[in-house]
Amino acid sequence: MLHLSSISDIRQQTELLRRQGKRIGFVPTMGALHEGHLTLVRAARHQNDITVCSVFVNPAQFNNPEDYRLYPRILEKDAQMLAQEGCDILFSPAAEEMYRQTPRLHFDFGELEQVMEGAHRPGHFNGVATVVSKLFHLVKPHQAFFGQKDLQQFAVIQQLVLDLSFDLELVCYPIIREEDGLAMSSRNRRLAPEQRAVAPRLYQALQLLREKLETLPVPAAKQEAEAFLQRFPQIKLEYLEVVHAQTLQPLQEVGQGAPVALCLAAFLGEVRLIDNLLL
């Protein structure tokens, strides 16, 4: 596996590969890789000639400096895992390399980012869109793979690709869960044992919400799921929403043929986790 960290090197490589007519599959990540990422890497390999994975903890998308500082960084282990999975190129630039100057461009995704993650993490999607645009320019992928856990991120990136005419296909893969139902996330590494023990309650709340929506109106079903989570004092719910799975706008009722997503974000101590369920 080729391990590159400079913009000029990755550009040179991907230009060469494109000239050779190779199809490039790309998995952008922030590292601390888990089975969810590896599923994306396998899919990228399966459907392309060359697999590129980036590991870059993007400072521009963190609204909380502590979260950025404490984000798990285990590049050597990530590189080993990627090499084992048959990844061809790992791109892991330093922050100074990716941001030689502070970007002036600002993205506005309108109502898509005025809810949930966008509403609670000011500037987050601007940072995501900035780095993803840069990475798409550098890697020049034919396909780019993302996880459904970041459902709103995927919707924002779909809009980005559409608005800026990036010539690539976006692929979204389902959430990979631990045996007890907890959605895999790099942040799970930061959970203390007692927080980890209670973390599967988040998925259980989503499952309960799904069940309650079969008989109750949206507000009453949400109340039941919120009451369930309140039984666990370690969990501080930030939001629990029933939304249209594409526009991400809150739904007052379900069952009218619209695709529905149940989404939540919660703090366990300082660790913020998100999860969702598509109906």
Ligand code: PAF
């Ligand atoms: O989902 C992530 O890991 C990040 O938001 C991404 C897409 C790699 C951009 O930094």
